[in-house]
Amino acid sequence: xxxxxxxxxxxxxxxxxxxxxxxxxxxxxxxxxxxxxxxxxxxxxxxxxxxxxxxxxxxxxxxxxxxxxxxxxxxxxxxxxxxxxxxxxxxxxxxxxxxxxxxxxxxxxxxxxxxxxxxxxxxxxxxxxxxxxxxxxxxxxxxxxxxxxxxxxxxxxxxxxxxxxxxxxxxxxxxxxxxxxx
Numbered sequence: 001x002x003x004x005x006x007x008x009x010x011x012x013x014x015x016x017x018x019x020x021x022x023x024x025x026x027x028x029x030x031x032x033x034x035x036x037x038x039x040x041x042x043x044x045x046x047x048x049x050x051x052x053x054x055x056x057x058x059x060x061x062x063x064x065x066x067x068x069x070x071x072x073x074x075x076x077x078x079x080x081x082x083x084x085x086x087x088x089x090x091x092x093x094x095x096x097x098x099x100x101x102x103x104x105x106x107x108x109x110x111x112x113x114x115x116x117x118x119x120x121x122x123x124x125x126x127x128x129x130x131x132x133x134x135x136x137x138x139x140x141x142x143x144x145x146x147x148x149x150x151x152x153x154x155x156x157x158x159x160x161x162x163x164x165x166x167x168x169x170x171x172x173x174x175x176x177x178x179x180x181x182x
Contacts, residue, residue, distance in 0.1 A: 012055045018043065023035075041121070052095055063075050
């Protein structure tokens, strides 16, 4: 196996582990939030979309098989099938959007394109997760409007998520320079 492939396997695995660790780190605030989103976008910004998707899929897979890797030390298929599971699945769609945008605009300023791609990925994750939330709410016989779901599920997290994305892009620039050197 070539050194490049070994390096890729190690980095993909490392970022799956980083996502796990960051999903356990809760920042106390009026509405507590984890660093899971930060880790997902750091992964995409450092590994790129293809390897980043693999890392995210590994993270989700190990959670689905029952390891408690999701926020709140949850795991198993039930964790994905609850009202917030759509946001975890939404990370895959975030990565796909990130991939499309960074592929189309790969010749432009990398930092700006990665920032835009990350924000667009976050929006897609918000939409997917919120629709998932609404569908499960309806399945349970309750009703909630899209605006009501956004107020509960998205609004409190917009500013922290924007900060996490900006931080992930800034840090990834530094780490990518180090990785490229070595």
